[in-house]
Amino acid sequence: METMISSLTPQLVCSIEHASDVAAARREGQRLADSLGFDDIRAGKLALIVTEAATNILKHADRGVIHIGPSQSSAGVGIDVLALDEGPGIADLAASLVDGVSTAGTAGTGLGAMRRQADEFDVYSQPGKGSVFFMRLWSTAPAPDACGVDVGALMTPLAGEDECGDGWAVRCDDGGAMVLASDGLGHGPNAARASAAAIGVFDKPAPPLNAADAVHATHEALRGTRGAALAVARLDFAASELHYAGIGNIAGYVYHDTRRALVSHNGIVGHNMRKVQGFTVPFPPGAICILHSDGISTQWDLDKYPGLQGHSPALIAAVLMRDFIRRRDDAMVLVVRRLGHAAAHGVGAAG
Incomplete structure (x- = not known):
């Protein structure tokens, strides 16, 4: 079986600096989900992931960037979301992923929601150097990845x-x-x-x-x-x-x-x-x-x-x-x- 992925399938790059940018990023994600045949439930999960990722940037880092694009994987049809910021970072990552824990006076469900809604989730953060979140959502249950x-x-x-x-x-x-x-x-x-x-x-x-x-x-x-x-x-x-x-x-x-x-x-x-x-x-x-x-x-x-x-x-x-x-x-x-x-x-x- 041969498969190919490449940069000819572009990523959307959304700057997150104002509250209005959250809705704009969500709309971009929705358009991509529609084009890839996501059903309403999976598209709704993507909308929540993008919303929480963008909101998290504004709350904790003031500004950042979200990349949204087709999954860089041969396993099936999916969407990758990357959220990058140069904010203060997360001092206790494990605690921050627990619902109810917040350093911004909110309900503390954002990071946990991102993790729950995504089929694949990863995060890297250093205090004082910012955070990067990766979420992948498949259009359906993913097939085994034969690519290696x-x-x-x-x-x-x-x-x-x-x-x-x-x-x-x-x-x-x-x-x-x-x-x-x-x-x-x-x-x-x-x-x-x-x-x-x-x-x-x-x-x-x-x-x-x-x-x-x-x-x-x-x-x-x-x-x-x-x-x-x-x-x-x-x-x-x-x-x-x-x-x-x-x-x-x-x-x-x-x-x-x-x-x-x-x-x-x-x-x-x-x-x-x-x-x-x-x-x-x-x-x-x-x-x-x-x-x-x-x-x-x-x-x-x-x-x-x-x-x-x-x-x-x-x-x-x-x-x-x-x-x-x-x-x-x-x-x-x-x-x-x-x-x-x-x-x-x-x-x-x-x-």
Whole structure:
């Protein structure tokens, strides 16, 4: 069975700064739920999740951002909600998730409601550094995930642009997964077209199953575009290995017992690509691969975020985007974890 998810299915980004933004975010969620065939009960759950997440931001952090989009999973049709803020954080997370506990003089049911309504729930917070909440809601009971990886990705265009020139894709098959990260040259619609052309190579009936071959195929597909920086990783489940090839300034890292940098060569895919050299690193169950464009600073260190590595890829991507975005270019973060054992998520899925 082969499945593909990618940035061609966009996320909605809702700024939460005023009370009116709560209703606006809820309406965006409702439109997405309608388009994906959610029934009234499931759509109602989504509305409550978005409302509580946005209200929580206003009560405790004054402002923040909510991302709403189709689920980044091959398991079925769903919607992911990420709520990010840079507020005071949560001093006692376990207590705050208990109904009746509040630090804002309210009924104290918001966080508990978010957890109960979501099919999957995760949260990461540090005192003084803000909070990130992740909720996933399926349109129906989810099917088993045959993909073998857990994916989290965020993108944002340069201020003033409607389209993001960065892109990503993950295509799963019985033997592993192909992972793509692209940064179209410049920004705006022409950069977005370059990344879309790169993703199109992955969406063919018989795409390359070798990282270096995929870069060569993408080079041909991008000849009529601005070109792009590009990174491709092939996850081989049987060998527990990651095969990597990159051109340009996509940053890549593998985390398991240690952090290992993935090396790319100079060039622009679609224009002046002189050398493609793949290499291989171990990638056992539980390992994560992080790829991001140069819209994200490379000065991050997961060791400064205790426990974050064990949380959902969506939360890892959100924290890196929140804290290390440069804001002078498009930005994209893609985090892929190989499944195979229970990840140590902070509070786990809803019961």
